[in-house]
Amino acid sequence: MPPSPLEALRQACLTPPEQPTETWLRSAGQQTMDAMVDDYVHQGEEPVGHTTNRAEMESLLREPPPEAGMAFDQLLADFRAKVVGHSYRVSHPRFLAFIPGAPTFASILGDCLASEINLFAGVWKEAVGAAQVELVVLDWFKQFLGYPAFAAGLLTSGGSEANLTALVVAREGIPHEEHGRLVLYASEHRHWSVDRGAKIIGLCPAQIHPVECDASFRMRADSLRGAVANDRRAGRRPWLVLASAGTTNTGSVDPLRELAEFCAAENLWLHVDAAYGWPMVLTASGRQVLDGIDRADSITLDPHKWFAQPFEAGGLLVRDGARLETTFRMRPEYMQDVVPAADEVNFCDRGIALTRRFRAMKIWFSIKLLGIAWFRRLIEHGCALARYAQGLVDQAGCFEITSPCRLSIVCFRFLPGQPMAPNRIDELQQEIAEELFRSGLAFLSTTRLNGRSTLRLCFVNGRTTATDVENVVRALVEIGTRLGENA
Ligand SMILES: Cc1ncc(COP(=O)(O)O)c(C=O)c1O
Structure with a gap:
């Protein structure tokens, strides 16, 4: 007698796809960790990197997806020789271009742990541990920056996403028919992710007013004042000032306190892009350089730049924290089981992503292990x-x-x-x-x-x-x- 349809189905799912043995896992894991430590320890003795042309890379890596897997040692060797061997190493001590990133081994370990545990950092109910760690890390950042307890934030993929998220929050509540009249002011030395963020939210280039800088590459507050007055006279709606706390070009910091006072008087949103410069607040002299940052309506800060975290770790803080959820919270039917209680946080309610990796882990782990000192x-x-x-x-x-x-x-x-x-x-x-x-x-x-x-x-x-x-x-x-x- 042939098996019943149900029995046939049972037979079909009795054996899952082949899984590696514990012995294999321990051996591959150990080899991976050895390779990571070797690389970390000896990176500085090697050239910063190697490059080649597209044709050579095609010949090295182009292949149809293999039907069967290969030996682990060979794959690890291929990764070292073909991939790492043809890359520049952002974390090399002499990688001094753009804004480099150089994670500590503590944060690398934290990231590895986060990958393995694969917690869903989008909703409270699925991983209260991950959500609470993110809240704690964000509260530490708020304290460093002098932000009030009612401020709130989230970790993002990087500064571009944080700047974009800030623009969306800042525009929330402004009637749609007004959007075409909005003007965003930023210095000529702003990071270009601002222009891209503005484009994504539907502003046209003419709605970005580049404000002149002084000889030190800082936004000129008097030029800003003039531009805002002109725009008001012309019937446009001055909306947001985007100041930089550490421009990518020169590290210049716009006059944050003066801008904050002006924005408060003119009812403009002040967003500070401190993606690179924010950790300066950890030092006494840095706090003076960034004086006034605590007055911003929102702040972009990237731990993957000058806070020694692996990519991707960006962040956004919003002074009036409740605005994040007012902007992003949605309640679709299939999420009805994970609606948070009043004192719980679904981080997916605060930004663009639903599925979020446990980014706070590496930051929390490295701060706990190394100390803020x-x-x-x-x-x-x-x-x-x-x-x-x-x-x-x-x-x-x-x-x-x-x-x-x-x-x-x-x-x-x-x-x-x-x-x-x-x-x-x-x-x-x-x-x-x-x-x-x-x-x-x-x-x-x-x-x-x-x-x-x-x-x-x-x-x-x-x-x-x-x-x-x-x-x-x-x-x-x-x-x-x-x-x-x-x-
Ligand atoms: C000042 C500033 N803002 C924003 C960004 C964009 O950040 P990300 O590359 O993390 O998206 C950068 C990147 O270098 C930057 O320097």
Whole structure:
């Protein structure tokens, strides 16, 4: 007799897909951890990275998805050789481009644990532990920044998502028919994620008013005042001022207190993009530099920049915390079982994502393991490295400082010993950066300040030393002199 349909189904699901044995798991886990520790410990002895062209990468990695799996050791070796071996290492002590990220091993371990445990950090009822840890971490950040207890926030994938989320919250409650009249003010040195966020929420480019900066690359409050008055006269609706606390270009900090006072008087939302600069509040001098940040309506802060966390760890705090949920909370039928009680938090009610990984874990784990004193030292160290780099650049006699050390960024230009057209000097900066990049000794990026190309160093890595700075400046002098002579 053939089995009944139900019995046939039972037979079909008796045996699940093959699972690895505990012995295999322990061995693969141990090899993975050994590879991670080897890499972490010896990374600084290796070049910052290697690169190649698309054709070579295609030949290394392109293949149809394999039907059967392969041996673990071989896969790990392929990962090291083909993937890591053709990448630049953001956490290398001499990766000084853009805003690097250099996690502590404590935060890496926290992230590994979060991956394995795979808690759903979207709703309270599914993982109260994860939700409570996120609340605690956010409360620590609020305290650092001088924010009131009624402020609230969430961790995001990064600063771009945090800035976008802030724009959505700030616009909530403004009638739809008004949206086309809104004006957002931000300095010329704002991060471009602001423009993208504005585009996503449907603002047109003309609704972003770039405000002039002073000689220190700080937003000019008088220009802002003039722009707002003009816009009001012209029938537009001034809406939001986006200030930077640590611009990506130079580390400049807009006059936050003055802007806060102006925004309060004019009924404008003040959002501070402190994605890079926020941990400065851990030090006494940094608190002065960021004076007034506690008056902001919302703050973007990225732990994956200068707070030594693996990607992705961004964050947003909103002063009037209840506005987050007013903006994002929805109650679809299939979520009726996980509606939180009054004192519970569904983090999916505070932002864009429903399914959220347990991002707070790595932050909580590393703060608990290392203590805030370690992070304070990290900030002091980054600032000191930037000051030292500026000193060496000054001393070398062949550079001009284009933006002195601000937070932990310093910008300068190589000046060739012979007369050269300004555009050619611009190209030279990029050639110097490119040659250094290809050498594998260090990675620094260029930007444009006052219309001219400039070299730029950014220090956020707790394992960068004075010797690294000396090697980089020496290489810049050598490359610049050689390329300058042959130009
Ligand atoms: C000041 C500032 N804001 C926002 C961002 C965007 O952050 P993310 O890259 O985490 O999305 C950056 C990135 O460098 C930044 O420097």
